[in-house]
Amino acid sequence: MRIDKCWLCSSNIYPGHGIVFVRNDSKIFRFCRSKCHKHFKAKHNPRKLKWTKAARRLAGKEMVTDNSVEMERRRNAPVRYDRNMYITAIKTIQKAERVEELRKILMRRQRRRALIAKKRTLAEKELETHSHILEVPNDLLDRREKDGEDVVMESKTKRVTRHMKVSQPKEIVRVRKSIKKSRRSDDAMDIG
Template sequence: MRVDPCFFCGRPAWPSKGITFMRNDGKSFRFCRSKCSKNFKMKRNPRKLKWTKAYRKNAGKEMVVDSTLQFAARRNVPVRYNRELVAKTLKAMERISEIRARRERVFYKKRMAGKRARELASARKLVADNEHLLPRLRGSEKRRLAELAAEQRVDVAELEQQELETLRGSKKTNRAFGGEVRRLRVRTDGGVEEISERVAGTVDEGGFEDDDDEDGMDTD
């Protein structure tokens, strides 16, 4: 069973799957899906599309030079059937696929080496350029942290860093709608609960004015 690669993206085009385009001069083009066929008919260059094998090879994201890739070359050489030869060929195919997978993993590790350091460097540069947008501590907060550090014998810079992290990581509470007012009520068991009350005479989201009367009419 021959599995031809897709003419556009390079993926395997399995038998009885995909689309085959026959040109007037007799040349056939095998496509794995309609997406590749449509892009081919629109005369797009596969080397400029990031989801094709040609682009990844030109960008250095896949192996191009390797001895295991030579076995995938198409060879139209007729060979007389031999059962032992077929068994050896199948074993060799499995072994070659294992070797290729291992080499691809090594190639990927070498290609991605240092990516984390580059991401951290770019993140630090972004923070340094936009430092004026970050929240800052007030003078009273700095004095309070200095006094606390003197009492606990801790570095002031560490306390300021922790305070800034809490400020940046704190989530904003939801705002009340229109004429709602949120209050804290102390329960009899000592707990505290948050309640939302509606202020009389305010305009709600629907555009109607609320009065003290439940029917919405003046009581005068």
């Protein structure tokens, strides 16, 4: 039983499935489904279709250097049965599958690390550009001290740099709410 690969998307084609197209120069193209066949007839480039294996490899989502591809290479010459050869072949296939799975896990982890680092730098840039929003105004703190409220902050202006939503101090939330109230009352006074 031979499992072929789709010419367009490189997925498996099992016996009795798929479409075969033979060109005038007797080149054989095998397709796993009508979707791939239609894209081939429309002369679409498999590297530009994001769902194909070729595009995924170009984008770095799948491994490019893969030993299993070499093992799956098409061999047309029939091999004479040899029990020892088959046993070693099965063992090497199992070992190659384990190694391939580990490599995939490592590749995913590296991609995830890169994404996290990129998101973190973007978040830090945004915090720096909008740091004035996170600072507590001095005049509001002075007003609160005059009113007799306890101010539990170390300095007059406290900046929140990381994990704003996760672990936001209650004092800053209270100060923000009072800032909004004071702004509303100031706006109401300006109108009247």
